[in-house]
Amino acid sequence: MSFLGRGPSAPSGGINHERVEMAVSELDMITDIFNKLVSSCHTKCIATRYAEGDLNKGESVCIDRCVGKFFEVNKKVGEKLQAMGAAAGGSAGGAFPSL
Amino acid sequence: MSFLGRGPSAPSGGINHERVEMAVSELDMITDIFNKLVSSCHTKCIATRYAEGDLNKGESVCIDRCVGKFFEVNKKVGEKLQAMGAAAGGSAGGAFPSL
Amino acid sequence: MSFLGRGPSAPSGGINHERVEMAVSELDMITDIFNKLVSSCHTKCIATRYAEGDLNKGESVCIDRCVGKFFEVNKKVGEKLQAMGAAAGGSAGGAFPSL
Amino acid sequence: MDLSQMNAAEQAHVSKIIERKQMQDFLRMYSNLVDRCFNACCNDFTTKALTNKEETCVMNCTDKFLKHSERVGARFAEHNADAMGATGGK
Amino acid sequence: MDLSQMNAAEQAHVSKIIERKQMQDFLRMYSNLVDRCFNACCNDFTTKALTNKEETCVMNCTDKFLKHSERVGARFAEHNADAMGATGGK
């Protein structure tokens, strides 16, 4: 899932701090998305009576489809934002207040 | 919205790290407040059927009033905390555990 | 609440950055747990009509028991994770995606 | 934010931090948007693929969320300017 | 937290970090408080200004939340001290 482009220049010896920062931002976002996915699919698929500790068949199937649909939604939203010229680095259509 | 006081001394050349940190903390809080505002007003004003992509008249009016009331609440709460001597830098009346 | 082990070596003069980082991580987790506790017990114990500003008797008793049970749950979950060899530093049984 | 009381070095430093934070805010907004629209639109897991109805819902949800954020942002900036003015620009 | 196993330089460094975090925690508590009381008390957007009823609700909500946090904090500290004692002060 390469949400962000890489920096163009590639110095051979030292550390390109901007590139490292980009990688860390990407990592943070993937972690954030994963945590939201875990939480959303838990709400949608797991019964909260907790009569047993194992996932039953229905819950397992639901999880697989939940993750699949989440990725589809992620793709659709990403394409829409990109089409709006609002993707990585651009302004989000004035969605954020100027500080 | 100047939630935090500024540092008193103003060095001419280098960077006063405390002052920069204060500014960054203020920025973080404004961003945090803005994100909560977006989320709260979305819950209060936007119908989740998503039959169309535009804001209708009722939703638009609701958003304007929602933001207005949020700022009023922010002001009231701020004044109350200040009156309690709990504002920026002071102890929150023992609200946080000593670690 | 010592969730994390301490580093073994103790240098006398300089700063052991790993040890400081561990302490900061522990502090962050305790703060995080405390904030969740405040929020969960508020939901469970405080009536949201807000007819008065003081805690009534029922709310006060509920808060005390809420915190007590939360600590019991924290202990049970901690023991279970430790028994699963998933505690601090170990892999959480594949719970996180490899990035 | 009022950076006018800072010297040039401090302003440059803060600007750089703000720039980085804006990128992070954008990414967080993005993941919130995906999560919000997924939660509002996808509630049927008897099908594997996104249905047409779900896709339309996601597109409208995205559109509406951005317009919502934009409107909240505009009102926020106005109220913020008022609040600044009331305290003498500080 | 138990800082006793750290040397002086480390303790000073951690103390400074804790101080900064307490400021950030206070600010987060503040914005949570505003958001919580706004959500509990303001549900009618047919009026533009805060009604008296809403204002009273917000004041009580703020009061109660601070007293709630204080009580949770006191119990938290007690249980924490017990837990520390049980593991031999480590």
Place this chain on the structure above:
Amino acid sequence: MDLSQMNAAEQAHVSKIIERKQMQDFLRMYSNLVDRCFNACCNDFTTKALTNKEETCVMNCTDKFLKHSERVGARFAEHNADAMGATGGK
């Protein structure tokens, strides 16, 4: 993540950051787990101590949450790999 376009120094630096973040993620997962199972299982505060029923619920909740996270993680990795493949490994 694709680190292949980085030089050795950058890769080492990022690896160290990832390691630290994994520790923080584990701790956050832990506190989320406690909070989630407490909220789902403890709703009766007429008793002081955890009841047997509550304890069983907490144990099952912990078990199930870990298995859930593991399954989501496995599917996430697969979809991620597909998405990477589709964009030519970048």
